[in-house]
Amino acid sequence: MVYSFYHITDVHYYSKRNFLCDWRNMPQPDTQVCIIKSEEAFKKALEIIEADQDTKTVIITGDLTNHGESYSHEEVRDILKAFTERGGNPFVYTDNHDYPYFSIYSFDENGEKIPAEHLPEDEVRQMYAPFGRDKAFDTFDDGTTYIAEILPGLYHIAMGYDTEDKDSLRSPYFSDELMAWVKEHTDRAREKGATVICSTHRPVVAPSPAYAVVGKGHSFPNGETSMKQLADMGVRLFFSGHSHIQCMKVIESENGNRIYSVQTSCLAAFPPKMRKITVDTDAGTADIRTIDIELPDLGMSFTEYSKKGFLGIIEEIPYNMEHDVEAFANTQGGVSLPKEFILKHPKTVMFLGKKLNGLTYAKVAKFSKKYHNMKKKDYEAVKDKKFVNLLLEMISNLYRGNAPYSPDTVEYKITMGSLEKIEKIMKCFRVDSKKLLGGYTLAEFIEPLLYNSGIDDDNAVVSLD
Template identity: 35%
Template sequence: MAAKLYGADNAPLKIQFITDPHYYSRKGGTEGKAYEKAEAKSQKVIKDSDLVIKAGFDLLCADTSTDIVVLAGDTTRDGELASHAEFIEMLRDLKKRGKRVYVITATHDYRDGGVADGYDGDKKIQVPAVEERHDLWQMYYEFGPNEAIATHPDSMSYVVQLAPGYRLFALNDDTNYKPEGESGSGYSDDCMAWILDQLEDARKNDQFVIAMTHHPMIAPSPFYAIIGKGDMQRNHETTREIFADNGLQCMLTGHTHIHDISVVETKKGNTFYDIACGAMIGCPPTMRNITLDPAHAKVDVETVTITDVPGLDTGGKPFDQYMRTFFFGMISELLDAAATDIDHLAEMTDAFSVPGEKVKKLGWLIKPVAKWLNKLTFKKAWRLCKKENGLSKKDIADIADHRVVDFILELVQNLYCGDSPYGPDTREYKICCGLLNVIDAFLNTVHFSIGKVLKGATSVRGLVEPLLWNPGPCDANATLPLYPLYDDENPAPKKAEKPAFDDPVRPSKKGPLVLAILVLLVILVLAILVGLIALVVWAVVAIVHAATTGCIGALPFLF
């Protein structure tokens, strides 16, 4: 029997995908210094979240080609009871307007201790929040669980028959990974067994499975896999392998607020897609249309951007551009803090899912690098790696005075918004990768592994290069090919070898030179220090000698 693509006898099915609305009730306070301080270090809209979400829901309802909306968690800012109550009413209104709504909850939807932050003038206060995570199951029961054909109450996961031949696996991964008493995002052994049973049942009934969970299962970049490791789903490498080898090809995710599509292939040759979506109230303020079409062996992914938010003052800019400007300002402040104030940097990085404690530990490295970057122009960077990048002075004339740090700001924005455009044919790529090759050459010369500082990294270029361009599926709009399920009896066909990457940037041989320069600088600094110490010793001896002989007034450096 040949390998099979399940659900291929059915008409296409379109769904609308949203995540991380982070609704905040104005009852928690929206004025005063305490609120302004919280808003200043937030990468998302807080007090006007109701306006943004309403605008997003209006866009959903304007599209009458589907009645299915799925939401992958973080319905509220921090689990405030008032926020849940008001957001649930918005979801009920969405259903009244003709949509079927399927929800899972996540990390920001409850709080240990049952309180969240509120604001009253200059004071930060406490407001009531959901304390028991499982209370959310009943609170959102009317948005999915009530239609479920199978449930796993402990994890608050469920399966819904969306249409003939299509099943939604709503997999709540929040604090469900529990090996030997630990907890974290992911799935317990019992939950995994249930999921595998449901996947087997779906295969027996020739169902195409689309799933959603909150935490990412493929890192949007190698850099994020290291700095944001705590935000990845626990055990995600193993779990996605199991899912793909049991017929689950497409997973919708949130949490990172990053607009990304990533793909991996298992050892058996099965494909797994992680389709992440930006937060409605963040940058980018996006939603997705997902059209499942197994009959034609494809999934079409389309981005819908919130550009107009009635009632919100954006200074005349479309909302998405307003959020980019706001976000760009935050990142600029972040890079300035990296060069001047590591403690302030650590406070800010929490908003980007980078632990402040990790930043403080690496402060000794971050600060000098940031200071250097703030002064670096493309012309200076080009000079440092002329042999590596192969560009002439004429080639870079129009970008010579551009600051590299501003380019880095753009790369961070592109990480969140998707599809950075600087491929191997661009000057920016050649200069950046040339400089990275020099850095890697130096590290290799001193036999220093970057992995000792950033676990999992193999080279500096390997970390940074994926921020320059996207060789995989387009993050915004893509057609993703679907494949039959391969196993031992039906192995994947051998794929044609990909052509070798023709690297336009030469490897660097400057490692020993950089080392020699640094050694000379160290020797020079030591020589200066020795000279200063000798001068001080001489002065002290001279003063003591003069004092004991009564000739202190004769010392040439005293008046």
């Protein structure tokens, strides 16, 4: 059998009815998600599916709206209804951004943020039931978890999770009862010769050490164990969102069973992507393809546009440190540094900014020369490039996946060499990087931002055996 379906996640739909002002001339109000273009991105994604002759089936793994605004939910529901009426076959569920857990805002006539209406959690779940849970043949617990036959012989288990910390919704986990329920269904499916795929909103395994540390509590602390259990149950594909990171990872159980964690980025944020998956049970393969969302009239690709919105402020940081300390303080240094602290030490900030901006590849190569095997001529062609630009690119590499600097590049050698030297210096001062970085060395933490040594994050044909 050959099954094709799509994966979309983190639609972050924001209704234009939330603007009492003219949104056409507004800068994107949210630095991470292009909320003004989220409607267009969602409609474009569904258009792509509707035009596909192979399949009209899509799983959408949560964060359907930006912050759970009533208008946004109503419109997403209407769009899904129309999509279904035209032959679309969606399987959706909601998650943290769909409930009133955040400050929910709209914009007044002057473009200032004002509180917006939101819907209660129960009502939200009920709204989307026709596009997911109502099509299930079994549910677990409160119905957040459901199993549906999304195509004849292909079962999708949408898995709900519990959280250790109920207040912050951090540290998600799958309960033993849920895993037992999943096992019952995978056993039955095997008897019938059916294929089972699973999904949940949050990343079960962290997409990178940087996410595991910075986004602590967002991915499953014991996710590897859960994934191995699912692999031993015969599940080979697992889909997630939430991190807004484009990533694929393979996890192998002690019994030699493999499962692929397929994490897709946000539909309306950098990088705006969706995936098409084709499972061929005779060949025992799954072909996972990424589709970039393109929108008209932006003067650039939607990928570039969304990157500008997201990294625009961060990209100004090195310049502001050196030349405009007040602007640097207003953006809190990009990493929530206290504004007062920055304004108290303007000369130090300017000095550090100047040093940072003056760092060339040649200077970094000189600093780390004992730790790489390059001669001056090896980096002559790029010696004047600014190192700070590489640092900024590494931030975007966290999200876009497939970081491009392989171990034979100058960028890789000078960065990793410098980290090795810094690690040695830290040891002299008895500072343990592993204690600071959640068990990772500096090299382990940074390397994935330079180079993807694992499975391709966008496209791969994986074995289901």
